[in-house]
Amino acid sequence: MISKLNPKKLILILSVLIFLILIFSGSIYVWWNSAPAEKTCSSCHEIVPSVQSHRQSSHRNVSCSECHGTALSCGIHSLREKGSMVIYHISSRVDVVRLNEKQILEVMGNCIRCHTFEYAEWKQSGHSAKYSDLFLDTTHNKSEQLHPDCLRCHGMFYDGHIEDLVEPLNIEGPWRLRETGTAVMPTMPCMACHKIHSPGNISSSPDYSNPKEIYYSGQRSLSQVFFYDRHEKTHFRAEDLPKLKLWERNREVSVSNEPIMRTCIQCHAPDARHMAGTSDDRTPRGVHEGISCIACHEPHSNNAAGSCKYCHPAISNCRQDVTLMNVSYSDKNSTNNIHWVSCSNCHTDNKKKRI
Known part of the structure; x- marks a missing residue:
């Protein structure tokens, strides 16, 4: 019957059908992206925990x-990815949904839209x-052979094993990455220390009608710093991490109880x-024993260039400018590491000088 139709009518009918399909598909697409999560994402049981944690986070007003x-935000790439997710969902049973490394970096690209300053600081760290x-x-x-445990900190979200990433695993070399695309990928993205769906409150202004209570009524919120454990495939909040027990010969070193330092x-x-x-221990000792990393290092950039002047006067008890002392803070070739410099490094006579 179709073959008997006038070509013009056939073209018209096909055009109308295509138009109706586009209208229908577009309507579904708009509805899906604007409807409440209960009717879309969380209708799949695997996503329910993520939706529930999102509602308690400081990002609760940000849509999924x-x-x-x-499905169309990144063109064909997004369409193919979302389509494969649907197929995988139907063909396999998945109880816990996790993002792979490439998806983590895609989400991180969206973090930058709001957290531009933090990203710029991290970029130079x-x-x-x-x-x-x-x-x-x-x-x-x-000097040190590559080991699977390298990925514990430098590649937390890498989907494979160390032998899948680089070869050869020896100290002779030459070394090359087995997947060229990984060369430019960051090893420690935002999610290494941040859990986006973590519980948190949206910032709000205090009660200005009672200014004396502003400081005391403010509740100290939990830190938004986490540590992602590659083996457990989960985030641990800084407050839940154990405090370091550290020894210098037979003496226990006093370590700050600040939660972020535990990360x-x-x-x-x-x-x-x-x-x-x-190993890679940089816990403060000597004159700086007991202080936290963040007392000197700025968040995200880890810059400590201006940290001395925050605590020390321009002229110290030694009658010297602390920023010019013979320590690794001002001279990278100094033998006096700023992390554990002590008075005896400079005062070999063990005599205390007073002003």
Whole structure:
């Protein structure tokens, strides 16, 4: 019957059908992206925990699509990804939904839209290192063989194992990344220390009618810093991490109880014996014993360039400008590491000088 239709009528009918399909599909698309989560995302049982945690987070007023995108937000790539998710959902049983590394970085790209300053600070820090910066470092690789535990801090979200990432696993080299696309990918994205769906409150102004109570009535909120454990595949809040027990010979070192420092110590940690100064331990000792990392290091950038002047007067008890003392703060070649410099490093006569 279709073959007997006038070509013009056939074209008209097909055009109308295509138009109706587009209208119907567009309506479904708009409805899906604007409807409440109960009728869309959380209708799948695997997503319910994520939706519930999102409602308790400081991002509760940000829609799912703002961070996770839509089926068309990145063109064909998004359409293919969302389509594969539907197929995977139908064909397999998934109890816990987790983002892979590429999806983590895509969400991180959306974080930048609101957290521009934080991203700029992170970008200039040591934590923005790419896979090529760390795993193709000839000097390091010749002194210490690459190990699966490297990914515990430098590649928390990497989907494979160390042998899938780089070869050869020896100290001779030359080394190369097995997947060229990983070379420019950051090893420590935002989600290494932040859990987006973590419980939190939206900032609000205090009660200005009672100014004396502004300080005392304010409740100290939990930190928004976490540590992502690659093996457990989950985030641990800084407050829930254990406090470091550290020893200097037979003496226990006083370590700050500040929660964020517990996150730092997960990677900048001593050896298995918990001896101060071993492995990548940078816990303050000497004149700075007991203070926290964040007392000197700014968040995200980790810059400590101006930290001395925040605590010290221009002229110290030694009658010297503390920013010019012979420590690694001002001179990278100094033997007096700023993290554990003590009075005896400079005053060998053990005499206390007073003004």
